[in-house]
Amino acid sequence: MVSNERYSAPGDRILLTGASGQLGGELVAALAPLGEVIAPVRAQMDLSDAAGDFRLLRETIRAMQPRWIVNPAAYTAVDRAESEPELAYAVNRDAVRAIGEEAQRIGAVVLHFSTDYVFDGQGTTAYAETEATGPVSVYGASKLAGETALANTGAGHMIFRTSWVYGSRGKNFLLTILKLAREKEVLRIVGDQHGAPTWSRDLAGMTAAVMARCEVEAVDSSLADVIERVGGVYHASGGGETTWFGFAAEAVRLMKLVQPEVNWANIESIATSEYPTPAKRPGNSRLNCEKLKEQFGWSMMDWHESLRKVLSEL
Numbered sequence: 001m002v003s004n005e006r007y008s009a010p011g012d013r014i015l016l017t018g019a020s021g022q023l024g025g026e027l028v029a030a031l032a033p034l035g036e037v038i039a040p041v042r043a044q045m046d047l048s049d050a051a052g053d054f055r056l057l058r059e060t061i062r063a064m065q066p067r068w069i070v071n072p073a074a075y076t077a078v079d080r081a082e083s084e085p086e087l088a089y090a091v092n093r094d095a096v097r098a099i100g101e102e103a104q105r106i107g108a109v110v111l112h113f114s115t116d117y118v119f120d121g122q123g124t125t126a127y128a129e130t131e132a133t134g135p136v137s138v139y140g141a142s143k144l145a146g147e148t149a150l151a152n153t154g155a156g157h158m159i160f161r162t163s164w165v166y167g168s169r170g171k172n173f174l175l176t177i178l179k180l181a182r183e184k185e186v187l188r189i190v191g192d193q194h195g196a197p198t199w200s201r202d203l204a205g206m207t208a209a210v211m212a213r214c215e216v217e218a219v220d221s222s223l224a225d226v227i228e229r230v231g232g233v234y235h236a237s238g239g240g241e242t243t244w245f246g247f248a249a250e251a252v253r254l255m256k257l258v259q260p261e262v263n264w265a266n267i268e269s270i271a272t273s274e275y276p277t278p279a280k281r282p283g284n285s286r287l288n289c290e291k292l293k294e295q296f297g298w299s300m301m302d303w304h305e306s307l308r309k310v311l312s313e314l
């Protein structure tokens, strides 16, 4: 259990799931100035316990009485989800419903994270929050089901849909590519899936900023009133756009500049059809983040800039 112990007033408590993950790890630090962050590890609060009706999860929330529940935990193994749909739905839908039910009971606000994979990826423009969903994978469908389940509990909530999350820690595309690019002569990367890499730290910073803004506005009313007004779905992915190929090529180009002595692989673009995977992926993962900017004045960092920052930490 991670707890920064900086504030002890019950009203300040923030329950954070998934602190061992990419985004969760960044949220531990980003949320610390906002209150006492309590982050149970998986053994203390398993989110796959659908059969047990999430007893531990429910008991933890009831005992903690958090003001906010921030939920970046998820079943994120996109390909494995195709053969483990029960587990994906347990974590991505049923646990989210249980969190929402308990939040509703105690009046806590839930901040939840979802994905570009709720869309079918047709078209060439960036998806707005109002556009029709149509997931093409079990993972995407389970995340969409989680969004709906949370909304149906009636708990005050915000859902941040993001894409292509990466950073200097955890399991992610960038770190995998940089490892392989040192080992191989040629890397063939999909160049016809379009989207935006999102830095986990930028996403965590945005989350904290949004929470802080809501708390400031709640001084004149109540947090529930503020969330009633500003809650719902927001798109929050990195600025700009590229393909997996474009992302990998730029990362390796920059690494060549700082480590010219390494024999870096050549990066080649291939079509999705040349790289078959168990789960289908949307060709268009672009998310329109205007609503986030209009409501909270927050623009996510352009992926070129965040890539440089992340590389400087490696």
Ligand SMILES: NC(=O)c1ccc[n+]([C@@H]2O[C@H](COP(=O)([O-])OP(=O)(O)OC[C@H]3O[C@@H](n4cnc5c(N)ncnc54)[C@H](OP(=O)(O)O)[C@@H]3O)[C@@H](O)[C@H]2O)c1
Pocket (backbone or CB within 6 Å): 017, 018, 019, 020, 021, 022, 023, 024, 041, 042, 045, 046, 047, 048, 049, 071, 072, 073, 074, 075, 076, 091, 113, 114, 115, 116, 143, 161, 162, 163, 164, 165, 166, 170, 171
């Ligand atoms: N990664 C992406 O490219 C991407 C893209 C779009 C949206 N998202 C969404 O963004 C959010 C954060 O993603 P991320 O990349 O930070 O994920 P991540 O690095 O895979 O971390 C997932 C976290 O969930 C926890 N978790 C998984 N199953 C659990 C269970 N049964 N009980 C308790 N905890 C469990 C993991 O704990 P353990 O360490 O114990 O496994 C880990 O802390 C997720 O909602 C994801 O769907 C991610």
